[in-house]
Amino acid sequence: MGDKLIFELEGRQFGLDTSVVYRVLEVDKLFFLPGQSGMVNGIISLMGDPVTVIDCRKALGAPQDNGQRHKIIVVRNNEHLIGFDVGGVNLSFSWEEANKGKTAPMEIEWAALFEEAKKILENQGNHG
Secondary structure (H helix, E strand, O other), X not given: OOOEEEEEEOOEEEEEXXXXXXEEEEEOXXXXXXXXXXXXXXXXXXXXXXXXXXXXXXXXXXXXXXXXXXXXXXXXXXXXXXXXXXXXXXXXXXXXXXXXXXXXXXXXXXXHHHHHHHHHHHHHHHHO
């Protein structure tokens, strides 16, 4: 199972393996990307590098969060970074040792989600 970063959307708990979490940030505003559509929410600057942000609420079919702050979970896949905006939800951790025998949250297949986000970005780049 491993250690998980847990967040809840629309009454469902999701777990993201902590080994892929690069940073968790809270920002007031995302930079707009001209021609953005679909699940792309904008970009953030992380140590001077742009990071594309995907709207998890849209991706999971949840209603928009109209809060002022955005919690961004930045994940790393090799040399690539991508951010997932989970809105204003609370985040917690689930430690493997403490949860033996307990029901686990729904795990996010981060690698598949990362690849899908890359495809979306490539398609937008080819059409914009």
